[in-house]
Amino acid sequence: MDVEEVVSGVLEGDRRATARAISMVEDGADDLPELIEGLFSKTGNAYSVGLTGSPGVGKSSLAAELVKAVRSRDRSVAVLAIDPTSPFTGGALLGDRLRMQTHATDPEVFIRSMATRGHLGGLALAAPEAVRVLDASGADIILIETVGVGQAEVEVATAADTTLVVVAPGWGDAVQASKAGILEIADVFVVNKADRDGAAEAARDLEIMLKMGPEMEWVPPVIRTSTVNDEGIDELWEAIESHRKHLEASGELDRRRRARLLREVEEMVSVRLRDRAASMLERGAMEKLAVDLVARRVDPYRAADILVGEVGREDR
Amino acid sequence: MDVEEVVSGVLEGDRRATARAISMVEDGADDLPELIEGLFSKTGNAYSVGLTGSPGVGKSSLAAELVKAVRSRDRSVAVLAIDPTSPFTGGALLGDRLRMQTHATDPEVFIRSMATRGHLGGLALAAPEAVRVLDASGADIILIETVGVGQAEVEVATAADTTLVVVAPGWGDAVQASKAGILEIADVFVVNKADRDGAAEAARDLEIMLKMGPEMEWVPPVIRTSTVNDEGIDELWEAIESHRKHLEASGELDRRRRARLLREVEEMVSVRLRDRAASMLERGAMEKLAVDLVARRVDPYRAADILVGEVGREDR
Numbered sequence: 001m002d003v004e005e006v007v008s009g010v011l012e013g014d015r016r017a018t019a020r021a022i023s024m025v026e027d028g029a030d031d032l033p034e035l036i037e038g039l040f041s042k043t044g045n046a047y048s049v050g051l052t053g054s055p056g057v058g059k060s061s062l063a064a065e066l067v068k069a070v071r072s073r074d075r076s077v078a079v080l081a082i083d084p085t086s087p088f089t090g091g092a093l094l095g096d097r098l099r100m101q102t103h104a105t106d107p108e109v110f111i112r113s114m115a116t117r118g119h120l121g122g123l124a125l126a127a128p129e130a131v132r133v134l135d136a137s138g139a140d141i142i143l144i145e146t147v148g149v150g151q152a153e154v155e156v157a158t159a160a161d162t163t164l165v166v167v168a169p170g171w172g173d174a175v176q177a178s179k180a181g182i183l184e185i186a187d188v189f190v191v192n193k194a195d196r197d198g199a200a201e202a203a204r205d206l207e208i209m210l211k212m213g214p215e216m217e218w219v220p221p222v223i224r225t226s227t228v229n230d231e232g233i234d235e236l237w238e239a240i241e242s243h244r245k246h247l248e249a250s251g252e253l254d255r256r257r258r259a260r261l262l263r264e265v266e267e268m269v270s271v272r273l274r275d276r277a278a279s280m281l282e283r284g285a286m287e288k289l290a291v292d293l294v295a296r297r298v299d300p301y302r303a304a305d306i307l308v309g310e311v312g313r314e315d316r
Numbered sequence: 317m318d319v320e321e322v323v324s325g326v327l328e329g330d331r332r333a334t335a336r337a338i339s340m341v342e343d344g345a346d347d348l349p350e351l352i353e354g355l356f357s358k359t360g361n362a363y364s365v366g367l368t369g370s371p372g373v374g375k376s377s378l379a380a381e382l383v384k385a386v387r388s389r390d391r392s393v394a395v396l397a398i399d400p401t402s403p404f405t406g407g408a409l410l411g412d413r414l415r416m417q418t419h420a421t422d423p424e425v426f427i428r429s430m431a432t433r434g435h436l437g438g439l440a441l442a443a444p445e446a447v448r449v450l451d452a453s454g455a456d457i458i459l460i461e462t463v464g465v466g467q468a469e470v471e472v473a474t475a476a477d478t479t480l481v482v483v484a485p486g487w488g489d490a491v492q493a494s495k496a497g498i499l500e501i502a503d504v505f506v507v508n509k510a511d512r513d514g515a516a517e518a519a520r521d522l523e524i525m526l527k528m529g530p531e532m533e534w535v536p537p538v539i540r541t542s543t544v545n546d547e548g549i550d551e552l553w554e555a556i557e558s559h560r561k562h563l564e565a566s567g568e569l570d571r572r573r574r575a576r577l578l579r580e581v582e583e584m585v586s587v588r589l590r591d592r593a594a595s596m597l598e599r600g601a602m603e604k605l606a607v608d609l610v611a612r613r614v615d616p617y618r619a620a621d622i623l624v625g626e627v628g629r630e631d632r
């Protein structure tokens with residue numbers, strides 16, 4: 001398949017082409033710019049929902065239930081599971097993926113996990129591109145599942161239109177949540193595993209923290225769910241829909257998407273110029289500067305000044 | 317105090333000047349370049365040790381014990397506690413800091429917590445600068461304590477010469493560790509709270525994971541410590557010293573420091589040019605490009621191409 005075939009395949013909603021396109025994003029393929037160029041004008045129709053939270057809170061099971069909820073409303077859905085893989089542990093989450101197999105034969109459900117092996121920009125750039133592919137392929141709803149609440153995962157979660165922060169009973173007190181920085185990014189809180197002890201307390205803790213925080217135009221609702229008892233999933237879906245309506249009515253959806261798009265391009269510029277600076281410094285025109293830096297004859301700020309000038313001049 | 321006074325104060329080891337200099341780093345003060353310019357040529361003597369691990373594993377208590385170990389060997393020590401503060405929770409770690417007060421009157425111990433309120437480059441750039449200040453102030457050993465194992469904290473930990481990854485019994489299985497990506501960054505593993513049940517198992521799990529991983533020139537030792545029983549602290553200090561000797565003998569210390577310095581300058585260049593790209597795109601010369609992007613007339617790669625060219629041309 002060449003890029004043109006992938007582009008036309010994705011636009012027709014062909015699953016193989018879509019999978020191929022995500023692989024191109026994952027690997028940072030050379031012809032990724034052509035892929036995105038071919039798809040970009042056809043995007044903007046999907047609504048994306050990010051799920052984030054510590055390992056073990058049940059995000060995958062919850063995503064599976066949300067897939068059911070979306071399908072019962074007759075809309076198509078794509079799930080993008082983002083694995084922050086390490087050289088040690090490629091594929092650690094494969095088990096999680098298998099739980100999704102109930103939907104494996106539904107043509108309106110597309111499930112794909114993605115690492116960021118080759119993409120120069122890492123998750124911050126690969127995630128929005130994968131979402132773009134799924135959007136162009138005709139998915140109405142895109143669920144983005146990420147593992148952990150590190151900075152990279154937070155960035156991914158905020159790449160969605162609505163971000164769910166998932167916790168579980170006994171998941172720890174308010175201080176943990178605030179240390180992890182998840183309060184600021186949640187549009188909806190989900191206390192999953194609500195069949196277990198401590199769910200009411202976890203929900204109450206969150207509600208208290210939200211009251212203690214600054215006033216917000218949209219106050220994130222706290223929804224209790226259980227994928228065992230099939231509890232709370234419809235309420236969760238309604239909360240997502242309410243948030244969407246809020247974003248649309250306030251003009252905030254357009255503002256957020258615009259800001260995300262500009263940030264993405266700024267990040268691309270930044271990654272590209274960092275790469276250029278690194279080449280110049282490590283094996284190119286500015287090698288002497290590196291030597292002076294290491295010998296402490298030039299300080300980092302001065303070195304950065306010089307490089308900023310040179311990186312701009314370089315025309316490649 | 318003007319910058320020159322701060323510089324000469326830091327170089328004399330004056331505590332007030334050193335505290336002031338760290339505040340300048342924290343706030344991203346306008347005269348930070350002059351500060352660093354004044355200090356940079358006097359750095360390179362300190363050895364830095366990073367402590368990272370999930371909240372609750374006892375990093376602060378361990379740092380306090382390490383301070384004792386360093387002092388009993390008659391060397392000076394600085395502790396830099398890095399708080400990934402959020403707008404919600406400024407100062408959440410103040411309680412942790414107080415545990416260090418036993419050393420508050422020792423002139424050879426300097427303790428300081430730092431957030432990154434104002435620094436444009438965030439932790440990735442603020443941490444090495446703060447270490448530089450402490451280095452220039454004459455500290456022999458610098459302990460860098462960070463909270464959490466998110467990407468930003470991992471970056472900070474790897475800014476140290478030796479990185480300790482601290483876990484506690486019952487802290488979770490091997491899979492959690494590998495998901496958190498901490499295996500790759502550890503030079504020494506510490507199983508803290510070794511007086512509790514499960515310490516032997518946690519240590520064994522780590523040792524098995526290390527055996528399963530790729531072959532390494534330096535195999536991170538797994539040290540059990542208890543700050544309650546005063547257990548294992550000397551062994552831990554010896555492990556740090558062994559790692560230092562390994563780095564020095566193999567030439568790896570110079571290589572790592574060189575690579576870190578170049579990466580820091582590359583990051584500075586990248587942050588500065590990203591900022592420039594953002595100004596141009598959001599309120600400057602490239603506003604039309606932003607409009608075309610949002611209207612999907614120009615795709616992100618093409619927009620980045622254009623901006624990369626323009627950002628370089630801009631001379632400010």
